[in-house]
Amino acid sequence: MLQQMRSASKLIFILMAISFVVGFLLLETSGILNSSAVTTSTAVAKVNGTEILYTTWQQQVAQAAEQERQRRGRTLNGDEMHQLEQRVLDQMIDNVLLEQEYERRGITVSDREIQQAADYSPPPELRQAPELQTNGQFDIEKYRRYRSSALARQSGLNLYLEQYYRDAIRRQKLFDQIATGAYITDERLWNAWRDQHDTARVTFVSFTPDRIPDAKVSVSDDELRAYLKDHEKELTRPGRAVVSIVTIPRTVTAADSAAALAKANQLRAEITSGAQKFEDVARAESSDTASGSQGGDLGKGPHGRFVPEFEKAAAALQPGQISQPVKTQFGYHLIRVDSRSGDTTALHHILIPIQQRDSAARETDRLADRLGAIAAGKAQPTAFDSAARTLGLTVVKDTIIEGQPALLHGAYVPDVSAWAFKGAHAGESSDLIDADNAYYLARLDTIDHGGTPTIESVRPELTHIVRERKKLDLLMPQADSFAKAAAKTSLEEAAKPLGLTAFQSQEFNRNSNVPGLGRFNEAIGAAFSLPVGVVSAPIRTDDAVVVLRVDARKPADRAAFDAQKVAQRGQILDLLRRQRIQDFVTNLRAEAKIVDNRKKIDQATRRSES
Template structure:
């Protein structure tokens, strides 16, 4: 019983996987000015979803859990950018959970104790089904499982499992509602079968568009303006903001770097003292939260599990030895090897370490904050450009960006996004912190949802016109080459005369990817429309113009269809179900009033 419990993990019920496939998304904040954000935070509210609050306490608790998970998985402390990413993942998960809970209430989805009990008793998680302690003659024994869940010592695991079921069961019910009635028609099944199993083999000559693309070719402004007018609908843009900012990077000074190096040297001398307790030193000095409470103990690890610099030191040392300080991307380390062994023919090391991170000191950060405050005050009196010039600071422009989490050149700064879209043009932000820099920003401009101005897309249009010109030249060359091919057997001769390479493919389907061709483009349409032994006219794609000869065609047959139809139908149903779920959630998110009151440094 004890051996089995030691293997237990928190079980995520299997239906969760089907529910959340494809649920990668970015929550778009919908407002709340900076002053309001600060006011809400003072009330312990970090955000709102359709008027329902997300508490700061809840946010911080989940963030700490996610941070600890990262430390356990990576074996180290996250850098500032990763820590910021963990913050935003925490926010996204809380918003997602709140949206789902609101949906459950609207749709009348409930979970009953009888359902949970039935699942616990009759649907053991897959991890337990493979546990040898619950098997009889190599087969999972439900009676042993019932005995296990009835044992008082199994109560902690059972409570975890119950919590997960109660969380995931509504997802399954929601999913069943969303996908009810989704079917695959006979025509859809036939088309999917043809796409996957109808196969041809071809030879071709490719004339790359790049050979005719001339970036220095002059294009008249009238032609660019005409293209813009004809394709205005392609340049739709959401509401966007444009900022300029000055950043005061949290960079350690030479003094900071030397201080860390000196400190790790002092700790090393202490660790070398006869009778020194390395574990106690790690608990006192190490800045690796994942191992500090365990006296720096990393447990056993094999090659490839640690970063190369760390691995090299650990595997070269003898048990009982303490390494001199060495530096990695995480900071300065001292390692003590406790023991070594061989497991399944592979060397393993158990080691402890002390980590001091390389970072800006509190003194340095305080100086940077003072400098950023001085600049912010100067801006109010002198203006942004003059204040920056007098203090020798670089002004950086973000360019236009839509509302979301991320600000170009600054990364994730939801509080700055709220400022950019809620304050008026010309407004200057207070000093903000994205974990990497103190930032002071000014709103240069804001554009309403609509067509991007010509000036913004002019270079893009110019490139498209140049590519159209290149394609026209490549098509003309291909047409001339095709006129020299009287029969399919002359394709090789034509390629040689044009100093072009004749390429051949293996068998491919409509759904495959071909090197130098791509996938699901005009090449595929032409190849599957030609009879074996025939040659196409010029076939243009975004990469090249091709002349194609189909060498063989392996058509589908009814016997193969009968064999594959059932499996293919299930794949199509799963795909349509996932699309329905994603579309539903996207609509739910787009129609929600989501407010993000977070500020950096929580």
């Protein structure tokens, strides 16, 4: 709940995470089955023929979900789990591709290299652990003592470090090979500087497709097929679904807010009187479960970790003081400052949420139970309608896109999108969704699983695109006649009899997005190549045919370039190396044969369960 208020991970959590990794390494072939539709040999994906086992993927998803639960202090909802599953699978696919590349290039790592890295370059999560720091700085001696401790041996730290560095060192060797040889000449540096610092100002006239009526431009199926064939990849689309949603809100009132404030004041009084310890109250009462389990401890950290109201109240406290109740978007907080050194503050807090009081909450829960009993999980579409009618609930329809959350009047509705695209059938109702602010129930009305489109599925969109392109072809002769007339008089004079407007741009550089002209296109190029005062020939862009005149142009300052050239070279070389690596990984994926079996597995699992 309190995402903005997470402190750095505790050492004990790092140990838990390491133990989790070690456990998964040992269990990788243990034969864990998630359902009768999945076996130990089921592949969730194949990468150039190399299988990624479903069980291994699920283990890594579970590890990542546990880490997120610890960080957020709550279980992930369905949409968040869907995103996490995708992120984990993407990482596993990248790892397989890199492993294949290591083998192809003969990249290996020795035990000595691993040992040296573990001795002198601990992973970031260990460098950032407060327990391994002294005066806010990583302490290598603390780290070495910790590595030799019984706790580290029991947690499997060395096995974790070996796995970590075996991958990290090989990856760095590969990336060094890819980035080696990156060089940029003075001429390229000067051109990059000019792109930012050469400027131009133009006057232009645009011939836009709306000058030609749609009825005058016919589009054949052959033209649609040709365009689809040439642009198939960019037209591939995610799934789309139409859902009906009913909501039972957990409406909070001013009385609910007053009750939460009263409880916060009561707890503060018990703590300040000595009747209870702050940490004990936090464990028992705080709704921020992540810090509450640690007695309300938010750890040490710099200013700016928390929401503004919280920051302001904490800054006003002296070490040892407990604040009055502080209201934020999450509820009322009791804040205790433990210590402050420079910009670093150590804090505890207790969060009392503003929520429905017992009587109203019971009525909301009772209504939600009735909704669930009538329609939750039902395959018959009439069950949903019956529930809405019986309980007097308003049905709202929403179109959702695969991989994106469902929104109802602009407000996020959890789980619906993930449920709709994970094997649900048209007419089926979801389970009852219990969110912080409301109960929701959804019905899947229609679903299009996306992928490569057919002409019929995208006919209106394709027809519009092809028609607009043909209109631009028809506009070229008109623009050519106009350009010849403007060359004899002026853009302004030639535009008047045609009812066109000559627009004047602001000063811009080669990288600018210029209103009416666009960005990185032929019109921008012409602005920096035509002689000043000359009217151009027609210039076709994606959106219009343009005729322009360069009114002014100012070159970049060579002396200013020379003064900063060394720093510029360092920055651009760093960007160039990063771009090479990014392009390399992107190309590995583009050239790989990747088969994603998740939808087939989901469908088989649902059939097995039913």
